[in-house]
Amino acid sequence: MLSNTNTYKPTHEQEQALQTALTRQSFKIVAYAGAGKTSTLKLIGDNLRGRGMYLAFNKAIANEATQKFPTHVNCRTFHSLAFRHTDRQISAKLQLPRFSPQRLAHDLGLIPLQVKRSIDGKSQFVTLTPERQARFVSDAVSYFCSTHSSYPAPRHLQLPDWLAPSEAEELRDKLYPFVEKRWLQSIDPRHNAGIGHDIYLKLWALSKPIIPSDFILFDEAQDADPLMMGILTQQPSQVIYVGDAHQQIYEWRGAVNAMKRLPLPQTLLTQSFRFGEKIAEIANVFLKALQEDVPLRGNPNLQSTLGKSLANGQKDAILCRTNANAMVRLLTGLKMGHKVALQADTDRLLKFSQSAERLKKGQSAYGVPELAYFNNWREVQDYSETSEGSDLKTLVKLVDEHGTDTINQAIQSLANPNEADYIISTAHKAKGLEWGRVQIDDDFYYDVNNQVVKISPEELRLLYVACTRAKINLDMFHIQDLINGLKEKKLIYQ
Numbered sequence: 001m002l003s004n005t006n007t008y009k010p011t012h013e014q015e016q017a018l019q020t021a022l023t024r025q026s027f028k029i030v031a032y033a034g035a036g037k038t039s040t041l042k043l044i045g046d047n048l049r050g051r052g053m054y055l056a057f058n059k060a061i062a063n064e065a066t067q068k069f070p071t072h073v074n075c076r077t078f079h080s081l082a083f084r085h086t087d088r089q090i091s092a093k094l095q096l097p098r099f100s101p102q103r104l105a106h107d108l109g110l111i112p113l114q115v116k117r118s119i120d121g122k123s124q125f126v127t128l129t130p131e132r133q134a135r136f137v138s139d140a141v142s143y144f145c146s147t148h149s150s151y152p153a154p155r156h157l158q159l160p161d162w163l164a165p166s167e168a169e170e171l172r173d174k175l176y177p178f179v180e181k182r183w184l185q186s187i188d189p190r191h192n193a194g195i196g197h198d199i200y201l202k203l204w205a206l207s208k209p210i211i212p213s214d215f216i217l218f219d220e221a222q223d224a225d226p227l228m229m230g231i232l233t234q235q236p237s238q239v240i241y242v243g244d245a246h247q248q249i250y251e252w253r254g255a256v257n258a259m260k261r262l263p264l265p266q267t268l269l270t271q272s273f274r275f276g277e278k279i280a281e282i283a284n285v286f287l288k289a290l291q292e293d294v295p296l297r298g299n300p301n302l303q304s305t306l307g308k309s310l311a312n313g314q315k316d317a318i319l320c321r322t323n324a325n326a327m328v329r330l331l332t333g334l335k336m337g338h339k340v341a342l343q344a345d346t347d348r349l350l351k352f353s354q355s356a357e358r359l360k361k362g363q364s365a366y367g368v369p370e371l372a373y374f375n376n377w378r379e380v381q382d383y384s385e386t387s388e389g390s391d392l393k394t395l396v397k398l399v400d401e402h403g404t405d406t407i408n409q410a411i412q413s414l415a416n417p418n419e420a421d422y423i424i425s426t427a428h429k430a431k432g433l434e435w436g437r438v439q440i441d442d443d444f445y446y447d448v449n450n451q452v453v454k455i456s457p458e459e460l461r462l463l464y465v466a467c468t469r470a471k472i473n474l475d476m477f478h479i480q481d482l483i484n485g486l487k488e489k490k491l492i493y494q
Contacts, residue, residue, distance in 0.1 A: 010039075010040075010043055011036070011271055013035075013267065013268055013269050013270065013271060014036060014039070014040045014043055014269065016267050016268075017029050017040050017043075017044065017267045017269070018040075018043055018044055018047060020265065020267050021044045021047070021048060021215075021238075021240060022047065022048070024215075024238050025238065025265065026238050026239045026240065026241075026264055027240060027241075027264050027265045027266060027267065028221065028240070028241040028242070028243075028259060028262055028264050028265075028266045028267075029240065029241070029242045029243075029266070029267050029268075029269060030243070030244060030245065030259060030266055030267070030268050030269065031242055031243065031244055031268075031269040032244055032246075032268075032269060032270050032272060032283075032296045033244065033247065033272060033274065033283060033296065033464070033465070033468030034272040034273055034274025034275060034434070034468060035269035035270060035271055035272050035273065035296075036269055036271070036273050037219070037242055037269060038065075038068065040242075040269060041054065041069075041217050041219065041240075041242060042068050042069060044217065044240065045069045045070055045072075045073040045217065046070055048214075048215050049214070050072070050213075050214030050215060051072060051074070051212065051213045051214050051215075052069075052070075052072055052073035052074065052213060052214065052215050052216075052217065053073070053074050053076065053211055053212075053213035053215070053216045053217070054069055054073050054074070054075040054076070054216075054217045054219065055076060055077065055078060055081075055216060055217065055218045055219065056075070056076075056077055056219050056220070057077065057078075057219075057220055057223065058077060059077055059080070061219070062075045062076055062077050062080070063075070065219075073217070074213070078201060078228055078231070079197050079200075079201055081204070081209075081211065082200055082201045082203075082204035082205075082209075083197075083200060085204055085207070085209065086200040086203065086204060087189070087203075089189035090187065090189060090195075090199070090200055090203065091200055092189070093186075093189070093191075093193075093194055093195045093199075094194065094195060094196075094197070094200075095194070096192060096193065096194035096195075097194050098193065098194040098195075098196075099193045099194070101131040101132070101134040101135050101138070102130075102131050102134075104134040104137070104138060104182070104193070105129075105130035105131050105133065105134040106130075107185075107193070108134065108137065108178045108181060108182065110130035110133045110134060110137075110178065111130060112127050112128065112129055112130060113127070113128045113133065113171070113174070114126070114127055114128075115128055115163060115167055115171060116163075116164065116167055117160075117162045117163070118162055118163075118164060119162055119383070119386055119389075128171075129372075132372050133175060133178075135372075136157055136158075136159065136175055137157075137175060137178045137179050137182050138182065139157075139158060140152065140156045140157040140158065140175075140179045140182075141156075141179060141182050141183050141186060142196070142198055143156045143158055144156040144179075144183065144202075145198040145199065145201065145202040145227065146198065146225040146226065146227050147225070147226050147227060148226040148227060148229070148230040150206060152176075152179050152180055152183045153176075154172040154173065154176040154179075155172075156179065157171075157172045157175055157176065157179060159171060159172070186199045187199065187203060201227070202227065205227050205230060205231050208234060209231065210235065210236065211231075211235055211237065213237055214237055214238070215237055215238040215239075215240065216232065216235060216237060216238070216239045216240065217240050217242065218232060218239060218240065218241050218242065219242050219243070220242070220243050220432075221241035221242055221243035221259055221262075222243035222244055222245050222247060222248040222259045222260075223243070223248060223250050241259065241262060241264070243259045244259065245259040245260045246286075246287060246290055246292065246461050246464050247431065247461065247464070247465050248461060249427075249428060249431065249458070249461055249462050249465055250428075251458060268294060270294055270295070270296055270297055271297045271299070272296055272297065272298055272299055272468070273299050274299070274302075274434055274468070274471055275298055275299060275302060275304045275468070275470060275471050275472075275474075276298045276299055276300075276302035276303050276304035277297075277298035277300070277304070278298070278304045278305060278306050278474075279298060279304040279306070279467065279468070279470055279471075279474050280295075280296050280297060280298030280304075281298075282306065282467050282474060282476060282483065283296045283464055283467055283468050284296055285483055285486050285487060286460050286461075286463055286464040286467070286486070287464065288486070289455075289460050289486050289491055290457060290460050290461065290464070296468075302471070303472075304470070304471065304472060304473065304474070305472070305473045305474075306473070306474050306475075306476065307473055307475060308475050308477045314437060314473075315422050315437045315438065315439045315473075315475065316422055316423065316435035316436045316437045316438065317422060317423045317424070317425055317430070317435040317437070317438050317439070317469065318422065318423075318424045318425070318438075318439045318441055319425055319426070319427050319430050319438060319439070319440055319441060319466045319469065320344070320424065320425070320426050320427070320441040320443055321426070321427060321441065321443040321444045321445065321462070322391075322394060322426065322443055323344045323345050323348060323349055323395075323426060324349075324394035324395040324398060324443075325394060325441055325442075325443040326342060326344040326424050326425065326426055327344070327349055327395075327398055327407065327410070328394065328398065329424045329441065330342050330410055330411075330414075330424055331398075331402060331406070331407075331410055333421075333422075333424070334410055334413065338421045338422070339415040339419060339420045339421045340414065340415055340420055340421065340422065340423075340424060341414055341415050341416065341417040341420035341422075341423045341424070342411070342414050342423070342424050342425075343417070343423055343424065343425035343426070343429045343430065344424070344425060344426045344429060345426070345429075346411050346414075348368075349407065349411060350407075350408065350411055351368050352368050352371070352395055352399075353399065353404040353407045353408055354404070354408075355368045355371045356371075356377060356380070356396075356399045356404055357404045359371065359374060359375075359376055359377040359379075359380060360376075360377045362375075362376055370392060380392070380396060381396055381400070384396040384397075394443070423435070427444075427462050427463070427465055427466040428462070430465070430466065430469050431465050433469060434469050434470075434471055435469060435470065435471065436470070436471050436472040436473070437470065437472055437473040437474075437475070438466075438467075438469050438470035438473070438474055438475065439475040439477075439478075440463075440466055440467065440474070440475065440476050440477075440478055440479050441478060442478035442479070444459060444462070444463060444466075444479060444482075445459050446459060446482050448481045448482060448484075448485045452485070452490045452491075452492060453482060453485035453486055453490060453491050453492065454492045454493075455482070455491070455492075455493070456493060457493060463479070463482075
């Protein structure tokens with residue numbers, strides 16, 4: 001039954017996935033961290049007859065897959081499929097300049113609005129500039145494009161938490177006509193505003209497309225948004241969804257965790273090829289806290305260790321929760337003369353630094369939504385000390401202690417990853433990657449008191465992803481209190 005194209009010997013679990021695939025029914029493969037997901041998909045691709053389609057989220061992964069899969073399996077992204085079937089008059093709008101918030105506000109005829117902002121029980125009126133409203137409108141169109149909805153609605157407007165529900169509802173009613181207008185402009189070939197790739201993907205989805213293939217392999221299915229799931233569940237061909245519900249860390253982007261929701265038969269890949277039993281034990285602490293009954297098994301042929309890495313030569317990567325902490329680690333490393341590479345949202349860090357500089361001069365900030373409502377830097381400092389603004393505290397402290405020039409220079413002086421002593425990354429950016437020796441930083445969101453652990457399921461998943469990036473050594477010194485607390489099973493979900 002198996003193709004003999006190579007000498008690769010599949011595991012029992014991989015064999016089971018293949019046998020299920022050969023029944024030609026749709027199903028899902030739950031693949032734990034490092035558990036041979038790609039080799040399993042290749043095994044299925046080698047052995048299924050007919051036209052195959054491997055779907056990935058980005059072009060780099062699709063191109064890499066092209067090198068591995070047989071010629072009858074076409075490796076693409078959703079966007080490339082959609083682009084091929086998009087009216088050329090619409091795709092031509094990709095080349096047009098995008099409207100800035102100021103230009104869009106002028107185009108839509110938006111005027112300043114007064115709304116009430118409540119922070120820590122105190123209320124004050126703030127003015128929503130036309131530019132800020134334009135961002136809400138623009139974001140609402142983007143959010144609509146990621147859903148399975150067939151037309152924009154007021155609910156697609158994502159407004160700040162500090163607005164009272166009644167105020168938010170009133171603002172939605174005021175802004176919704178502009179959302180509708182902006183969507184219609186986006187799909188009008190005669191309108192002169194440029195569009196993003198989400199517009200033609202949405203148009204393609206609305207056409208209820210049939211993907212030309214006999215079987216579809218959908219990778220990283222846990223990160224799919226409702227739009228992609230809507231397209232795939234309508235396909236007449238066999239669809240094999242592959243992913244790990246516990247590695248779903250993009251809820252804030254609209255991902256819906258298809259691996260849990262899909263009412264389909266499933267097979268499991270629980271044997272990790274990446275690391276040995278010691279690291280698997282730590283991964284299982286998080287899986288158990290996530291109420292997972294099936295454990296992850298370490299590779300019996302690998303010796304992995306848990307230990308504190310002291311000198312820079314003893315680690316290959318530091319994984320942080322936030323961009324701000326990644327920046328702190330970068331500045332510390334540079335001060336010690338280390339060659340450091342950074343895998344974080346450097347663009348956002350630069351924009352924050354530049355906006356902070358403008359606010360210090362009494363100018364308005366733009367490009368950073370969190371700073372859009374402040375008139376000067378003192379207001380930002382005060383806000384960062386409130387419970388609602390606490391997520392900005394590290395960034396504010398960075399600017400205050402080091403200055404924007406130092407931050408900008410540090411980002412400019414980054415080493416090439418291949419030549420660096422080590423890489424600093426956020427846990428989100430580290431997904432899909434692996435290093436020999438990994439150190440987990442101290443900025444993850446949880447609280448341990450008297451062996452009672454308060455932590456969110458989202459944070460548990462993020463830590464599971466972070467810890468399973470290591471192959472040889474995992475340094476979890478900074479989260480040892482959390483590990484101990486979870487082992488005691490005194491857990492409260494936040």
